Amino acid sequence: MARDANVVLHDETNDYDGTSHLRDVRDALNTAVLAGELSPGAFPTRYAQAVDEWLSGLLDEATTHKTRGYALVAVGGYGRRELCPGSDLDVVLIHRLRRNFRRVAQGIWYRIWDVGVHLDHSVRTRREALSVAQSDLKAILGMQDGRVITGDNAGADRLLVEVRDLWKKLAPSYLDEFDEQSQHRHQTAGELAFLLEPDLKQSAGGLRDAAGLKALSIAFPELANLVEAPEFLAAETLLISARVALQCRTRSTSDRLLLQEQDGIAEMLSFSDADELMAAMAEAGRTISARFTEGWRRARACVRRPTATHGRAEEHEGMGIVVRNDEAALAKGADPSSDATLVLRLATVAAQHNIPIERESLDRLALEAKAPNAPWTDALRDAFIALFSSGRPLVTSVEALDQRHLLELYLPEWSAVRNLPQRNAYHRFTVDRHLLEAVANARDHFEDVDRPDLLVIAALFHDIGKGSPGDHSEAGKEIVESVARRMGFDERDVETLTKLVSYHLVLAEVATRRDLNDPATATVVAKLLGNRSNLALLAALSEADGLATGTAAWGPWKAELVALLVERVGQVLDGIPLDVGPPAGLTDEQRELLAAGELGLSVNGRRVTFVAPDRPGLLATVAGALALNGCNVRRASAIEASPGMAMEIFEVEPAFDRLPDFERVKRDVAAALAGTLELDERLAEQDHAYAHARRPVAARTADARVVFDNETSELASIVEVRAIDRMGLLHRITAAFASSGVDVVSAIVDTLGHEVVDTFYVRNQSGGKLNKRDIDEVQALIEGVLSNAA
DSSP states (O other): OOTTOOOOOOOTTOOSOSSOHHHHHHHHHHHHHHTTSSOGGGHHHHHHHHHHHHHHHHHHHHTTTOOTTEEEEEOHHHHTTOOOTTOOEEEEEEESSOTTHHHHHHHHHHHHHHHTOOEEEEEEOHHHHHHHHHHOHHHHHHHHTOEEEEEOHHHHHHHHHHHHHHHHHHHHHHHHHHHHHHHHHHHHHOBGGGOSSOBTTTSBTSHHHHHHHHHHHHHOGGGHHHHHOHHHHHHHHHHHHHHHHHHHHHTSOOOBOOHHHHHHHHHHTTOSSHHHHHHHHHHHHHHHHHHHHHHHHHHHHHHHOSOSSSSOOOEEOSTTEEEETTEEEEOTTOOTTTOTTHHHHHHHHHHHHTOOBOHHHHHHHHHHOOOOOSSOOHHHHHHHHHHHTSOTTHHHHHHHHHHTTOHHHHOGGGGGTTTOOOOBTTOSSOHHHHHHHHHHHHGGGGGGOSOHHHHHHHHHHTTGGGGSSSOHHHHHHHHHHHHHHHHTOOHHHHHHHHHHHHTTTHHHHHHHHSOTTSHHHHHHHHHHHOSHHHHHHHHHHHHHHHHHHOTTTOOHHHHHHHHHHHHHHHHHHTTOOOOOSSOSSOOHHHHHHHHHTSOEEEEETTEEEEEEEOOTTHHHHHHHHHHHTTEEEEEEEEEEEETTEEEEEEEEEESSSSOOOHHHHHHHHHHHHHTSSOHHHHHHHHHHHTGGGOOOOBSSOOOOEEEEESSSOSSSEEEEEEEEOOTTHHHHHHHHHHHTTOEEEEEEEEEETTEEEEEEEEEOTTSSOOOHHHHHHHHHHHHHHHHHHO
């Protein structure tokens, strides 16, 4: 069948006395979309047509063919004919004080409920509907999209005209509430353009904003050009099509575009892949969000002018820039074509005052501004750094420039990361937004570094290499080197910037994947950075980057470890001997546990200590018992405490809502050591039980790998295992070490959203590093574990 060919909407023999009619029609349309016979964009009008026909029959039946004095009115998304498979039906029954209106309404509503369609309904007279509209923002907004489905048109049509006139009258008084509700929704659902898994309806830049802007344009005709713009209509169409495709695929009412659905929806919407889909979604979200924000601002300006306090004389903010009507704007006579700093200075004024940039000025800049010559002048570089040193408000200002591709005049390299998705749960934002968030965070560290300008540039470019093939740190190093020279930085500054971008992950990775009690750890980092200035810059960049990435990337645990590493690297750079290594002494409680000569437990917050008679596989056993009881291990270390006794110290966090009863963990450890608890079997059962709750959190599965390092540490061999995170994985890996006779000195777990990087410091039975034969044997065992866990 040809795409968008006719799909049967109703059965001529159906007399509306069953409950299957609408469900059958919807299912037929769903099937046609999934089969490629109907485009997702064509679904809403087809479905709305089917619902119109069905409801017409229901009203006719409920009134026994006497519809005079009754009318069914579609409002909201149904009124706009934007019905998706999971949409509610927003319906109002209008009546003229008919005696049987309750029976008529129930006759209609119960039939709809029987079909299983969500219904948002009301029954009103014309006067009641007008009264509700006067006091209920949601009601009056929904009625702006109202249309008569069937019944007595005269009264209903009159009502719709009156409600629209009422909205034009009341809209100014509703603006604050409208803004408050929008802001709350945006804060809750985030920004569609920059999220991994956006809400197509509720997010900023989503369909709710598109509908809100249309409603504003009814009350404020000055906004008509915003909703009639081709780019706005195209963005709205894409979001509606994606919403239809999502709900057809999932057979649900969900509006959240989950990661695991993106590849299939990309295919349904004729995108080459999910990356292209999500880039287009980002552009659509930016378009709707920008116009929604501008629409509300212009509506507010219409209400406020002219008054004694607004419409005041322009305030000059430097050559060519003024503030008027609470917006940063170009002054009369400003020439963007001859002043390369003007774009940047205008955005800086907007950021400093936390006000928007005037749309007309942005339009002028888009037409007249020119790319600057290279190398940049000092004034241009200073203007660029001033903008990106503005703190949190710079995000909004730069976004306004980026909407018109003005940032690319200065940084052509930006186009490679603009709207670039990072399709894993480790990152919250697209690459471009992540970079701006990192720059905004960097502002909090200006007092901690001697070159804030270099910190700003490093933050802006640390992930720029993600738009290029290969390792993004290496690609970013080459890009920032070229850009820094174009900006006019001297060779010493260029070297610093390339080092910061190249090593921007070093502190976080070393702190969470290496033993900080090994003196070699701090020494290696010190050699990379070379001086205290670079260390301070990299520490600030690491935190700015981590906070911009998300809670999975930066929290108290990681911040504490990075701070400790920075302290010790600083000592090395200052020539101060490191006082590190295993604890020199034991606490009284630990001594008592060791003296008992049996399995013992001590808990201090999230630090859990087990002592037990030494035996192979003890670490694996305790790690398995912790996993079985809902604990994630972040760090584990073994201490040579006393002859015949081992001490295992774990830093843990809850896998679910709370930490477990550690006495129960102790009982499980005892049972496993006694052979009465099969840890592997129980962990496998638990993993299977929770498998249904797991869903993909990255677009592409990371390759599992095992890497050995016999050079860095003088104390032990380092084994780094990267794998998909699974319940009990640490237990299985440490058990593999034990089976090969390898002693684990310490274990460090770094979770990267969907995967883990487990680092082990290990020794052979003689207390030395692993030899080639040991390495080959251990590698085979661990790869077997990872293969079985896949």
